[in-house]
Amino acid sequence: MVSRQALSLRSVAIAVAAALALSGCASGLGGGTYSRGEARRAMVVQFGTIESVRPVQLEGTKSPVGTLSGAAVGGIAGSSVGGNRGSAIGAVLGAVAGGLAGSAIEEGVTRKPGIEVTVQMDNGQYLAVVQEDEGERFMQGERVRILRDAGTTRVTR
Structure with a gap:
């Protein structure tokens, strides 16, 4: 049985992939x-x-889409680390790391x-x-x- 958190993480990951795909199609410069x-x-x-x-x-593009999507995924993933206090710290650290990673991924995918x-x-x-x-x-x-x-x-x- 898949946990609710895993389903939520999977849903956010699918949304991130869709947003990045759409942002890559948004501009034609030819x-x-x-x-x-x-x-x-x-x-x-x-x-x-x-x-x-x-x-x-x-x-590539450097819109808020990659940063925010990455932060959401990272925050959810980080919140699963540790107990009460640890999960809050993990969520913040995960959101920061995810935001940086999401931004880099968006720029690379849309190059x-x-x-x-x-x-x-x-x-x-x-x-x-x-x-x-x-x-x-x-x-x-x-x-x-x-x-x-x-x-x-x-x-x-």
Whole structure:
């Protein structure tokens, strides 16, 4: 028979996994991914030639989801240590350790590969854009479009 505490811990762990999975899907930073707010908004289009492409790493999200979820799991797990006073101390220590671990897990799970594309614009200037790698396989010498609007720049074909 499974204890109530084990069921509670399992439920929290499932909730943490679901929250982290959803937070990892929340943002698309590639050239072909648009936010809902970008739809039907005019963009400036410029053209250029790719000078270089190099792989980069886009750091993961650092939202309260991972920290709070980890703290909840750690607090529940820590509360099972010791007696009355020991369980309170264990819960606090477990919550702190769980919060740190949850934050690190969220950042690692949501980290994504990216690319830095350096483009020589038709006017002779150089522009470097970092975006999520969506498998475009841009090549040096390839002609591309640069799309810009209020704070967003992307490289596309």
